[in-house]
Amino acid sequence: xxxxxxxxxxxxxxxxxxSVVLGILLCLPALVPLVVIVHATIxxxxxxxxxLARYVLPEVTINTIKLLIGVGLLSSVVGTALAWLTSMCxxxxxxxxxxxxxxxxxIPTYVLAFVAVGFLDYSGPLQTWLRELTGTSQWVPRIRSTxxxxxxxxxxxxxxxxxxxxxxxxxxxxxxxxxxxxxxxGRAAATWKVALPMARPWIAAGVALVCMETxxxxxxxxxxxxxxxxxxxxxxxxxxxxxxxxxxxAGVLLVFVIAAFxxxxxxxxxxxxxxxxxxxxxxxxxxLTPAMRWVAxxxxxxxxxxxxxxxxxxxxxxxxxxxxxIDSRYWGFIARSLMLAGSAVVVIVAASLLLAYLERxxxxxxxxxxxxxxxxxxxxxxxxxxxxxxxxxxxxxxxxQGLLRTWFGAGAPVLLLQGTLLAVLIAYLARxxxxxxxxxxxxxxxxTRSIDEAAASLxxxxxxxxxxxxxxxxxxxxxxxxxxxxxxVMKEMPITLITxxxxxxxxxxxxxxMTSEGEWERAALPAVAIVLVGLIPAAMLTxxxxxxx
Amino acid sequence: MxxxxxxxxxxxxxxxxxxxxxxxxxxxxxxxxxxxxxxxxPIFDRYTAETGQKIRFVTDDAxxxxxxxxxxxxxxxxxxxxxxxxxxxxxxxxxxxLQSVQSDALSANIPESLRDPNNRWFxxxxxxxxxxxxxERVKPEELSDYAALGGERWKGKLCLRTSKKVYNQxxxxxxxxxxxxxxxxxxxxxxxxxxxxxxxSNDTLLMQAIVAGxxxxxxxxxxxxxxxxxxxxxxxxxxxxxxxxxxGVHVNISGAxxxxxxxxxxxxxxxxxxxxxxxxxxxxxxLNLEYPANPAVKADAIVLAWGDFKPSPxxxxxxxxxxxxxxxxxxxxxxx
Numbered sequence: 001x002x003x004x005x006x007x008x009x010x011x012x013x014x015x016x017x018x019s020v021v022l023g024i025l026l027c028l029p030a031l032v033p034l035v036v037i038v039h040a041t042i043x044x045x046x047x048x049x050x051x052l053a054r055y056v057l058p059e060v061t062i063n064t065i066k067l068l069i070g071v072g073l074l075s076s077v078v079g080t081a082l083a084w085l086t087s088m089c090x091x092x093x094x095x096x097x098x099x100x101x102x103x104x105x106x107i108p109t110y111v112l113a114f115v116a117v118g119f120l121d122y123s124g125p126l127q128t129w130l131r132e133l134t135g136t137s138q139w140v141p142r143i144r145s146t147x148x149x150x151x152x153x154x155x156x157x158x159x160x161x162x163x164x165x166x167x168x169x170x171x172x173x174x175x176x177x178x179x180x181x182x183x184x185x186g187r188a189a190a191t192w193k194v195a196l197p198m199a200r201p202w203i204a205a206g207v208a209l210v211c212m213e214t215x216x217x218x219x220x221x222x223x224x225x226x227x228x229x230x231x232x233x234x235x236x237x238x239x240x241x242x243x244x245x246x247x248x249x250a251g252v253l254l255v256f257v258i259a260a261f262x263x264x265x266x267x268x269x270x271x272x273x274x275x276x277x278x279x280x281x282x283x284x285x286x287x288l289t290p291a292m293r294w295v296a297x298x299x300x301x302x303x304x305x306x307x308x309x310x311x312x313x314x315x316x317x318x319x320x321x322x323x324x325x326i327d328s329r330y331w332g333f334i335a336r337s338l339m340l341a342g343s344a345v346v347v348i349v350a351a352s353l354l355l356a357y358l359e360r361x362x363x364x365x366x367x368x369x370x371x372x373x374x375x376x377x378x379x380x381x382x383x384x385x386x387x388x389x390x391x392x393x394x395x396x397x398x399x400x401q402g403l404l405r406t407w408f409g410a411g412a413p414v415l416l417l418q419g420t421l422l423a424v425l426i427a428y429l430a431r432x433x434x435x436x437x438x439x440x441x442x443x444x445x446x447x448t449r450s451i452d453e454a455a456a457s458l459x460x461x462x463x464x465x466x467x468x469x470x471x472x473x474x475x476x477x478x479x480x481x482x483x484x485x486x487x488x489v490m491k492e493m494p495i496t497l498i499t500x501x502x503x504x505x506x507x508x509x510x511x512x513x514m515t516s517e518g519e520w521e522r523a524a525l526p527a528v529a530i531v532l533v534g535l536i537p538a539a540m541l542t543x544x545x546x547x548x549x
Numbered sequence: 550m551x552x553x554x555x556x557x558x559x560x561x562x563x564x565x566x567x568x569x570x571x572x573x574x575x576x577x578x579x580x581x582x583x584x585x586x587x588x589x590x591p592i593f594d595r596y597t598a599e600t601g602q603k604i605r606f607v608t609d610d611a612x613x614x615x616x617x618x619x620x621x622x623x624x625x626x627x628x629x630x631x632x633x634x635x636x637x638x639x640x641x642x643x644x645x646x647l648q649s650v651q652s653d654a655l656s657a658n659i660p661e662s663l664r665d666p667n668n669r670w671f672x673x674x675x676x677x678x679x680x681x682x683x684x685e686r687v688k689p690e691e692l693s694d695y696a697a698l699g700g701e702r703w704k705g706k707l708c709l710r711t712s713k714k715v716y717n718q719x720x721x722x723x724x725x726x727x728x729x730x731x732x733x734x735x736x737x738x739x740x741x742x743x744x745x746x747x748x749x750s751n752d753t754l755l756m757q758a759i760v761a762g763x764x765x766x767x768x769x770x771x772x773x774x775x776x777x778x779x780x781x782x783x784x785x786x787x788x789x790x791x792x793x794x795x796x797g798v799h800v801n802i803s804g805a806x807x808x809x810x811x812x813x814x815x816x817x818x819x820x821x822x823x824x825x826x827x828x829x830x831x832x833x834x835x836l837n838l839e840y841p842a843n844p845a846v847k848a849d850a851i852v853l854a855w856g857d858f859k860p861s862p863x864x865x866x867x868x869x870x871x872x873x874x875x876x877x878x879x880x881x882x883x884x885x
Contacts, residue, residue, distance in 0.1 A: 048873075051877050055877075055880040055881055117750070117754070118754070121754070121758075122746065122758060122761055122763045123754070123758045123760065123761035123763060127761075128761060135721065140662060142747075144746075144747050153673075222711075222713065222750055223748050223750045224750070225711045225747060225749065225885055231713060234612075234713070235713055235876060237612055238610075238611075238612045238715065239713070239715070239718055239872065239873070239876040240873040240876050240877070241636075241640045241643075241871070241872065241873060243616065244871070285601065383610070383612065383613055385618045386613060387612075387613055387617075390613075390616075390617055390620070391616060391617075391620040392618065394620040394621050394624075394666050395620060396621075397621075397624065397626050398621070398622065401624050407736075414574050414626065415624075417627060418617065418621070419607075452681070459610075467799040478817055483684055494610075494613065497608070497609040497610070497613070497618060498609050498613045498614075502579075502605045502606065502607050503605075505586070509608075512585075513585040513586045513587060513608065514585075515702070516585045516608075516610070517588070517633075518751045518752060518753055518773060519776075520753075
């Protein structure tokens with residue numbers, strides 16, 4: 001076989017119109033809300049807009065940029081450094097930290113924010129204690145400030161970077177690093193010049209998730225009463241009853257996101273990030289100096305304590321206070337949370353895999369653009385996206401209902417697509433496609449064309465190639481995607497609230513029931529349950545990762 | 550998991566998920582509620598026990614519920630929209646999502662100021678927003694109305710909750726209704742100038758700040774105060790009924806309306822009438838330490854202990870009408 005024919009062999013199947021249609025269908029749920037937003041932006045409401053431009057936009061634009069830079073930088077430094085330590089070095093407690101550092105992922109951002117503000121604000125236990133001890137707590141930095149928001153969001157979100165960077169380090173092999181060292185680079189230089197650049201698509205994908213979460217966050221910034229684009233969107237909508245102004249603001253937000261993405265993509269255009277295909281993990285870990293070993297231990301411990309252990313402790317204390325809220329219904333909440341998150345994982349990871357392949361195989365610009373657009377939904381505030389998906393779904397339902405009426409007359413069955421599990425899953429797909437797609441896409445970059453060609457020369461092509469060659473190579477990336485999607489869906493609130501069928505209350509819905517009337521301490525119980533159930537995939541992931549690690 | 554296994558699994562999942570959306574017109578009342586489950590379920594359960602009428606409900610924030618209702622139009626299965634704020638009901642009525650309900654019982658039981666002038670929605674409990682103060686540092690004689698909190702006396706002593714919360718938006722809307730926009734703006738500007746610290750995200754944190762000494766006075770909904778002192782009765786804070794020499798205390802409502810296309814409008818009306826009667830009123834308000842909307846019904850003992858007050862007689866619908874103006878006003882004066 002010639003190289004060309006192998007190429008076309010391996011591409012066979014991805015050229016068929018069926019796969020293109022499927023790709024478009026998978027992107028559709030994510031694209032519809034964007035269309036709704038763009039449509040609203042075309043016809044702005046002049047008077048509200050003039051007000052926003054004068055009094056609201058300057059502040060929220062600056063605040064949003066500050067947050068993006070602060071949270072982006074801090075979480076990428078923390079996430080990458082910790083991933084480097086746990087996957088490449090040896091230090092006390094490394095095996096524990098390797099999986100434990102993922103745990104903060106299970107704590108919803110707004111919960112961490114509430115615990116942090118409650119504990120560290122003027123009336124909180126820390127400052128009260130300091131005042132009793134020293135008479136003043138003036139010198140304590142204000143928690144409800146830009147810095148406070150940045151630190152709390154970073155602590156909540158760094159696991160995205162950690163998990164992806166960890167995947168990168170685990171799959172890049174050590175040969176490149178060793179090669180760099182034989183070329184005379186010191187260990188530090190080799191890290192900077194070889195390992196980090198090789199991990200760049202993963203780190204970038206993780207930071208992109210963090211930035212999109214930051215943009216879309218409403219719960220945490222509300223606890224700080226910190227004004228961002230998202231709070232402005234909700235204010236225009238709920239406060240001024242102007243959903244069109246809200247959608248216009250969301251449109252501006254999307255421009256932000258598209259610009260940032262384009263910048264990051266273009267800066268690494270043309271680079272390839274395949275691994276040196278050295279999966280032998282038993283080679284030596286980097287040995288740190290004794291002092292550095294303890295520095296590593298303390299940093300990892302500190303992050304884990306602040307982002308997970310202490311907040312969990314606070315939640316447990318509150319839960320015990322409201323232990324009487326526990327009843328048999330909790331089994332239902334847990335079961336439904338698990339079912340929704342589990343189904344979402346299946347749907348979203350499968351969709352991500354498919355789209356990643358479509359993008360890889362069909363290098364047509366339009367398919368790439370489609371996939372890019374479809375992964376923007378993650379940056380849109382949850383409630384806006386929820387409505388952006390439910391309203392079109394309702395319109396579809398109304399249309400189908402109309403058809404049924406003309407066919408069957410008054411006795412036609414009542415359709416209610418918007419209150420079905422199908423609607424929930426479609427909406428999750430729209431929201432979390434990015435979360436599944438980013439790790440899978442990065443993972444595919446590790447697989448060289450020469451692997452495909454070698455497989456093809458052995459007659460392994462098409463779906464067989466994927467099943468027998470790619471999936472095993474992608475295992476870590478797929479597990480990463482599954483974990484992120486699972487935990488994100490467990491925590492998700494606005495979409496679950498509006499699309500769930502009656503009675504389908506989950507743990508996250510429970511949290512909403514409590515917080516909607518400000519009963520934060522009673523919300524601790526379902527929040528703890530979310531954390532505990534969220535531990536399951538983290539544990540599974542490390543077991544999976546163990547094959548490679 | 551192999552891909553071959555995945556496809557049928559996916560297919561089955563989607564099929565099951567989709568099919569569940571098809572059904573027959575049911576006799577159950579359907580409620581879209583922004584009032585949370587623990588505050589409504591006991592009421593619904595009681596009603597079902599007494600009348601046999603089953604009730605199904607979906608909870609969410611009012612904004613998404615209203616958008617959903619709006620999109621569903623004539624196909625909506627919802628009979629009742631329930632919210633925790635008059636402005637939201639006003640907005641829903643403004644969009645044509647609620648229908649007028651003529652009922653002698655409702656007219657008799659719910660005061661005019663607590664329902665829509667066109668009877669498209671009714672308040673079923675009252676939420677009073679008034680002044681809370683530190684008993685250690687403030688004498689009640691120093692307090693009077695909402696406007697006075699912008700005066701010199703409270704420089705650096707005032708705590709406020711965020712202007713994003715609808716309770717503050719409707720309070721400012723009522724100030725606009727009472728004083729006109731320029732005067733209202735001056736009042737709110739005075740508040741902002743007096744702030745001891747950035748506005749809080751909720752009323753409880755605000756009261757804790759007063760207890761801790763960060764500030765001396767603030768504005769809260771009374772039931773938050775009730776919840777806090779029920780747990781810690783020894784806290785050195787108290788409620789002060791604002792503006793008793795003038796308009797009276799600002800009140801909002803938690804209420805409901807029958808949707809424009811309600812498939813079971815008659816049953817919904819019956820439920821409303823039941824809800825406006827003493828026994829249900831006691832329960833509805835009592836679950837959250839609010840005040841019953843029906844003036845013939847006494848509030849919970851904890852609530853009664855705070856004393857009587859004169860509520861503002863202005864129709865709560867104005868809070869909705871002027872809410873957008875209030876939000877803009879608060880933006881202008883930098884009330885975050």
